Structure formats: structure tokens, C-alpha cells
Amino acid sequence: MLKPSYSSKLLENAVEQFATLPGIGKKSALRMALFLLKQPTENVRKFSEAFVDFKENICRCSECNMISDSELCPICSDMRRDKKTICVVESVRDVLSIENTERYNGLYFVLGGIISPMDGVGPSDLPVAQLEERVKSSDIQEVILALSTSMEGETTSFYLYKILSRYTLNITTIARGVAFGDDLEYTDELTLAKSIENRQPFKK
Amino acid sequence: MLKPSYSSKLLENAVEQFATLPGIGKKSALRMALFLLKQPTENVRKFSEAFVDFKENICRCSECNMISDSELCPICSDMRRDKKTICVVESVRDVLSIENTERYNGLYFVLGGIISPMDGVGPSDLPVAQLEERVKSSDIQEVILALSTSMEGETTSFYLYKILSRYTLNITTIARGVAFGDDLEYTDELTLAKSIENRQPFKK
The missing domain is CATH 3.40.1360.10 (Dna Topoisomerase Vi A Subunit; Chain: A, domain 2)
Structure with a gap:
């Protein structure tokens, strides 16, 4: 980024907003902002509107609280x-x-x-x-x-x-146990104990 | 993601838009969309506006073409x-x-x-x-x-x-040569050749 005295408020604001996202640091945020700069204005508009639209219009299913486009989820x-x-x-x-x-x-x-x-x-x-x-x-x-x-x-x-x-x-x-592909050696004791306790008939 | 028959258009749209960003796959995009869902509407608005604002109002410096908030960059x-x-x-x-x-x-x-x-x-x-x-x-x-x-x-x-x-x-x-911290062993021949050709007086 530029020194504060040279910085662009508009760029900084865009970078800051991207950096609020989970897993996004300042460097990725800058890359994203400069990427937007290269896109047609129409696309950037669509990009931005998608989030406000999602946030403001998404419903919670009245039965199960799952997010949904309608009152009752699919x-x-x-x-x-x-x-x-x-x-x-x-x-x-x-x-x-x-x-x-x-x-x-x-x-x-x-x-x-x-x-x-x-x-x-x-x-x-x-x-x-x-x-x-x-x-x-x-x-x-x-x-x-x-x-x-x-x-x-x-x-x-x-x-x-x-x-x-x-x-x-x-x-x-739900059943707790050793995950597929996991070595017993690296499975924590609690999980291993549960997996022996709740053993299942062997299925051929 | 949900099967097409269960999917939320609003969520899918938000995820798709995030996935257009460089380095962002569907999984990260979903994480970002669900993150936005938890934020206050006001913040999501600010988030979205930052990008349109950036894209539409950023200038190019008339002298150097650098992005800038004003006609002449800082x-x-x-x-x-x-x-x-x-x-x-x-x-x-x-x-x-x-x-x-x-x-x-x-x-x-x-x-x-x-x-x-x-x-x-x-x-x-x-x-x-x-x-x-x-x-x-x-x-x-x-x-x-x-x-x-x-x-x-x-x-x-x-x-x-x-x-x-x-x-x-x-x-x-600009000078080409072996980067700081790079091993000669792993430097490509062209760079190594240039770095010998353009050798500099040793500075104590």
C-alpha cells in the first residue's frame, strides 16, 4: 500500500472492506480491489448489488430457520x-x-x-x-x-x-468415531474410546 | 452447496459473485456470503458501496496514469x-x-x-x-x-x-540479479549470468 500521504481514499476504502471478509488479508484485498478496477462498471455494479440483495431479501424458513428465498424453505x-x-x-x-x-x-x-x-x-x-x-x-x-x-x-x-x-x-x-482415512495413532483418546464403545457389527 | 432443487437464488448469486474474485473458490465464496449474513445490514451496505464508489469515482492521474482520487495524483x-x-x-x-x-x-x-x-x-x-x-x-x-x-x-x-x-x-x-535470500543453485541461468555480468564493487 502507499504511504498515508499518497494513499487514495477510494482504494483504501475498497481494500479495507475486502479485508473484513474471513480469511482475507490486506494483500489479497488489494489484489481484489485492483481486479475490480479492470472489470466493466456494469460487472462491478452487479457484484456489489448481489450482496445487498442477498442480505436484505433472504428469508428465514418459518419452520426450520434455514435461509430461503421464500417463507417456507425448499x-x-x-x-x-x-x-x-x-x-x-x-x-x-x-x-x-x-x-x-x-x-x-x-x-x-x-x-x-x-x-x-x-x-x-x-x-x-x-x-x-x-x-x-x-x-x-x-x-x-x-x-x-x-x-x-x-x-x-x-x-x-x-x-x-x-x-x-x-x-x-x-x-x-450423530455417531462419533474415527474418521475415514484417519490413523488410529493420531486419533484423540476420547474419539477412539467412543469408537470402540459404539462398535458396529462388521458388514461384508 | 445445496442441490439445484433446494438452492437459494440469492445465496447462489452472492457466492457466484464472490467466486469471480481472483483466488476465491466456491468454498471460500460460500464462507464469505454466510459471513455477510451475520453482519448488520448497514455494514453490508457499506461493504457493497465501497466497490461501486471505488470503480466509478477513481480517476487516472493526467500525468502518470496512476489511480488517484483527484486529477493529479499525490x-x-x-x-x-x-x-x-x-x-x-x-x-x-x-x-x-x-x-x-x-x-x-x-x-x-x-x-x-x-x-x-x-x-x-x-x-x-x-x-x-x-x-x-x-x-x-x-x-x-x-x-x-x-x-x-x-x-x-x-x-x-x-x-x-x-x-x-x-x-x-x-x-x-532496473537491475536484474540473484534475489536476496536466493540460493545460486536454484537461480535460473539467465539471471545468474546477468548477475555476474553486472557485478558491483564490493561494499563493506
Whole structure:
């Protein structure tokens, strides 16, 4: 970058804004800004509008809190999905990850966060009542808790378990174990212990 | 990402736009879009506006073609710079790089490209007349050609040399040699040969 006395406010502003993005340092941000400079104005307009448009017009699905272009997300409104199973996840990104596996056909519930006293997030900040309402009002038979194994994740899972166990349904959590391709040697003890505890019949 | 049937047009558009940036793949683009989702709308607006503002309002310095917020760039208008030396570079980025060294006190001339028949860029596409005019009309004593050593760069340097040599001035090029920290073993032969040819008196 130029010395402050030579700098261009317009360039600096563009670079600063790019540098707010996760994983983008000043150098990449400068590269991006200079890249935009070479694009036709029309493209830069489209580029910029996409983000405001996304931020201002994206909805939250009224059923599962997933981001959606309409009031009910395409997953919740798909008749072919199994409406008796809900997978509770922390974030939109988790839904995308599970959908990528193409092995889950139920519905979701996006918490949007986990209980974390350090960050000032308590149970009342999460849409737990909404989840409870959904379990009560529809014919849900299984709730899969797919939260992280961090202390905050475990606390949240336990809290949800306590509330949901009042209803007649199966409450499960995703399997923990040694990941495909991982060496036992480098797997942490907790994971390895879980993977032995929850061993499965060998399938040929 | 979601299957096409589940996808959000708004999210996809934002991801696609981020993915047009240099060095940004679909995964990083998704991360960026979801990051924006968590920011206050006001910040997303500021973010987007910075780029259109930059693209639409940035000027080119009338003297050196450097990007600038005003008609004359801060370097050209700085009275303390040596007005008798011009360093000819390909791009805005090159000016930033040389300025970063804090060892050059002259002026610049940004070509904005180099002669490249493969990309359809001929001498007439470069602001050579503007450079010539500048050399003619002001008291320039040295022109430093700081273009790349690619075939295109060398061709352009030679072309500029032919034109500028009609005037009484020193025409120089930046020194080529083994970079600091580089092993001789891994330096290409051309660079190593140049570095021996242009050897310098040893300074204690």
C-alpha cells in the first residue's frame, strides 16, 4: 500500500472492506480491489448489488430457520422428505454439509447458535420454544442432535435433551468415531474410546 | 452447496459473485456470503458501496496514469519528489511495490499494459504518445524502464527505448540479479549470468 500521504481514499476504502471478509488479508484485498478496477462498471455494479440483495431479501424458513428465498424453505416444502425426523444443527452451513452427503432425507432445525455463557448466549437466546412447538404440533418421531462436541455444544445438546424428553420421541445424536482415512495413532483418546464403545457389527 | 432443487437464488448469486474474485473458490465464496449474513445490514451496505464508489469515482492521474482520487495524483503533485526522473511501469500494482521500498523519489508513468500480440495489444494501444509528450514538455533527465523480463516486457522496453532515444536523456532499466535470500543453485541461468555480468564493487 502507499504511504498515508499518497494513499487514495477510494482504494483504501475498497481494500479495507475486502479485508473484513474471513480469511482475507490486506494483500489479497488489494489484489481484489485492483481486479475490480479492470472489470466493466456494469460487472462491478452487479457484484456489489448481489450482496445487498442477498442480505436484505433472504428469508428465514418459518419452520426450520434455514435461509430461503421464500417463507417456507425448499427442504421443508418438499413432499418427498421424511417429515417425521428433524436434525437439529447450529448453522446454515451445517445444513449444507449434511445435504452434501445426500444420505439424509429428513427435515432440519437451525438453532443459529449454541449456549455459550462466555459469549453471553443463554438458552433464552436460542429458538428452543419454536423447536418445542414444532415437536408438539407435528408428528415428529425422531430428533437428531447434530451439534458440535465442544463444551458449548454438549451443554446445548443436554439442555435440548432435557426439554425434548418430555415428549414421546426418539432423541439421538450423530455417531462419533474415527474418521475415514484417519490413523488410529493420531486419533484423540476420547474419539477412539467412543469408537470402540459404539462398535458396529462388521458388514461384508 | 445445496442441490439445484433446494438452492437459494440469492445465496447462489452472492457466492457466484464472490467466486469471480481472483483466488476465491466456491468454498471460500460460500464462507464469505454466510459471513455477510451475520453482519448488520448497514455494514453490508457499506461493504457493497465501497466497490461501486471505488470503480466509478477513481480517476487516472493526467500525468502518470496512476489511480488517484483527484486529477493529479499525490505523487505527481508532491513538490519534494524528483521531477527529473520517470519510472515506467506496467501497472498500478508496480507503483505500489516500488513505493513500498521507500527508495525511489522520482515520478512514475503507468503504461497500463505491455505489447502482446497474442492478446491483441499493439504499441498503439499503449499511451506511448503521452509518455513522449511528457518527456518533450518537461525537464526529464532519466527514464527508468521497469517492465517485466517476459518476452512481451522486453519487446515493450525495446520499443520505448527506440522512441525515447530520440531525446537527450538517460534511459536505464532496473537491475536484474540473484534475489536476496536466493540460493545460486536454484537461480535460473539467465539471471545468474546477468548477475555476474553486472557485478558491483564490493561494499563493506
